[in-house]
Amino acid sequence: MSRRILHIDMDAFFASVETALNPVLRGKPIIVGGNADDARSVVSSASYEARRYGVRSAMPIAQARRLCPEGIFIPCSHGIYGEVSRRIEAILETVTPFIQMASIDEANLDITGSIHLFKNEGALAVHVKKSIEEQEHITATVGIASNKMVAKIAANTCKPDGYLSIDTGMERAFLAPLSVEVLPGVGPNTRESLESRGIMTVRQVLETPEPLLAGLMGSHGARCLLDAAMGMGSDTIETRQMPKSISRETTFSKDEMDWAKFEPVLFRLAEQCAYALRSEGLETSRVTLKVRYSDFQTKTFATSLPEPTALDSTLLRALRELISKGRGRRARVRLIGVNLSVLSYNQHQMELFNREREEKWERTMRSVDAVRDKLGFGSVGLGSALGKNTKDNRSSRQKKNRDSSK
DNA sequence: TCTGGGGTCCTAGGACCC
């Protein structure tokens, strides 16, 4: 049975939130980004009115000002956008519990089991869009398809305030005429290398022999690209995932050379990382120092820790060693940053999880034992209930066997 | 007019072990 995945994407999210907060801004060219005083900041979000002037995300604010002198420039308020995002998530939860927030302003929902609550999936999409517009005063675009990738591309083709559904089985036909850059993983570099071989559309990707694609982007990249071009993608909703890394970085308002000044800044960044780490109940086994020089060349210096930690003191010690490596090059620096990776749940968090899991098992075993008391030991086999034969499951089973053989 | 900050995923070379 094929699933139906709804992808939802807020239109010009940060700019829309600012307009919702201050309706006088409606219909005006709104440009959100950086801090007002920071000459080096870039555009995070531009309203559709601003986009008509050629303003785009990631463009330097200074350039946006030249393109759109009458634009209204607003600094980012990430805290507020996060709150709105959480309220939108709550609205989505009224449709299905199977929600995967893909970023602050987009989400994937498995609506397979929810369509029957509405007349059809179109009615469901309208309901979601209308609820968000009524409650948050911002518009969203919805795509529906058999997997996350096609649903997202569908949404991307009908922004803003749009809705497009791709019937199951029609994925390939829908994608074929589109430009290669709609496919995930095709950015400016890959697009250029594909176009240099005359590959402009998704259809042309499918007509290209795999070895030729592999020569351009590696065998894995080629495989991924072909799968995407055929409209194949994941339909699995992952509701909660452990982060893979936590980082904080900062760009100086002008390039600096004095590492004595960098040290306290880096320590502060490391402390911010460690704080975020602990609030997720995580520990790290790897610390990376990032340095970007005035020529934009970026170097990283990493070290693995003998054991996972979330302690500032341990992280700062590791960072100090990395700094002594990093300061080797005598060049002006524009950005420094700290990254923590190879994350794991800390002991306390583990105990919490284990206790939860044990309680679940105890409940299961109580009911299993009750059946066995009535019908005999052989009446219930745990093998099928165990599913995957993981280490934890094994040890629980062994424990149970020991107990029952007494 | 030089190019933010938060992430994810992949590649590739060298070390090391078998």
Next chain:
DNA sequence: TCTGGGGTCCTAGGACCC
């Protein structure tokens, strides 16, 4: 004394995404 691969870990770099 020289030498083949395979697997895995560590590190650095880069493409891409929002």
